[in-house]
Amino acid sequence: MSDAILKVEHLMMQFGGIKALNDVNLEVERGSITALIGPNGAGKTTVFNCLTGFYRASGGRIELNTRQRSVDIIQILGQKFRGEDWLHPARWGRRVFYKMFGGTHLVNRAGLARTFQNIRLFREMSVVENLLVAQHRQSNRNLIAGILNTKGYRRAENRALDRAFYWLEVVDLVDCANRLAGEMSYGQQRRLEIARAMCTDPEVVCLDEPAAGLNPVETRTLSGIIRFLRDRHGITVLLIEHDMGMVMEISDHIIVLDHGDVIARGAPHYIQHHDSVIAAYLGADDEEGEI
Numbered sequence: 506m507s508d509a510i511l512k513v514e515h516l517m518m519q520f521g522g523i524k525a526l527n528d529v530n531l532e533v534e535r536g537s538i539t540a541l542i543g544p545n546g547a548g549k550t551t552v553f554n555c556l557t558g559f560y561r562a563s564g565g566r567i568e569l570n571t572r573q574r575s576v577d578i579i580q581i582l583g584q585k586f587r588g589e590d591w592l593h594p595a596r597w598g599r600r601v602f603y604k605m606f607g608g609t610h611l612v613n614r615a616g617l618a619r620t621f622q623n624i625r626l627f628r629e630m631s632v633v634e635n636l637l638v639a640q641h642r643q644s645n646r647n648l649i650a651g652i653l654n655t656k657g658y659r660r661a662e663n664r665a666l667d668r669a670f671y672w673l674e675v676v677d678l679v680d681c682a683n684r685l686a687g688e689m690s691y692g693q694q695r696r697l698e699i700a701r702a703m704c705t706d707p708e709v710v711c712l713d714e715p716a717a718g719l720n721p722v723e724t725r726t727l728s729g730i731i732r733f734l735r736d737r738h739g740i741t742v743l744l745i746e747h748d749m750g751m752v753m754e755i756s757d758h759i760i761v762l763d764h765g766d767v768i769a770r771g772a773p774h775y776i777q778h779h780d781s782v783i784a785a786y787l788g789a790d791d792e793e794g795e796i
């Protein structure tokens with residue numbers, strides 16, 4: 506791939522005796538909408554959890570090429586020490602550093618944000634507060650500046666509000682800005698999660714089943730928002746989705762997982778007629794099968 510923003514090599518994830526990911530290799534092109542599909546239990550969410558640092562992968566490498574540099578995601582989460590580290594002081598130093606200061610916050614700082622399959626908003630906060638909290642990293646957190654309400658502090662607060670309202674407009678929630686997040690409809694909460702992810706200023710956004718539970722009109726609106734992220738902001742979107750109509754319509758590239766392995770990758774029209782993909786979805790070979 507010419508310009509891969511994300512490269513995953515030999516990714517493995519084991520939960521006790523369960524091998525959720527065997528040996529996953531994939532690349533995501535910068536500025537694309539890439540869908541990760543597969544039957545239930547194929548390992549899609551586990552891939553997302555490894556990419557975003559919610560799980561520390563059992564093995565492999567995840568390289569994120571954002572903000573003009575390359576980040577090894579597994580390394581910044583903090584890895585175990587190895588015997589040979591003592592022979593490489595620089596490597597040992599990096600391990601100590603990331604053991605002490607590493608974590609998922611560094612993945613977000615590197616430019617990767619996500620939404621969740623089960624919506625995880627701050628339900629007791631207002632919509633706009635949810636978006637301001639997401640900008641905690643960019644805002645002025647100086648206690649003295651806050652108490653004195655300095656010019657710099659007010660400027661940072663205004664910038665955060667402007668950004669929040671920009672993304673509320675994109676996801677069509679400006680009218681709900683002061684409502685409690687937990688009181689909104691399911692579709693609105695899904696859109697708010699996307700806005701919250703975007704407020705962290707990512708280059709890659711991972712959306713875990715964003716169309717789950719939406720009606721066809723809401724799904725169409727969602728497709729428009731995802732396209733807008735790519736076309737207007739050059740955001741790379743990595744998407745897990747079971748709504749095949751939506752996946753086939755908006756994806757530039759599709760990667761298919763089954764039982765923790767990548768079984769196919771390519772353009773939508775190629776994947777739609779791929780024998781192994783049809784078999785994986787139907788659980789058996791079926792010439793008639795269509796995704």
Ligand SMILES: Nc1ncnc2c1ncn2[C@@H]1O[C@H](COP(=O)(O)OP(=O)(O)OP(=O)(O)O)[C@@H](O)[C@H]1O
Binds near residue numbers: 520523544549550
């Ligand atoms: N925290 C965990 N502990 C134990 N097993 C897990 C854990 N997370 C995932 N698994 C197992 O890993 C496998 C892959 O699960 P995963 O949720 O990644 O699949 P998926 O493709 O996202 O499925 P779905 O489409 O239903 O969400 C499953 O067998 C699941 O039971």
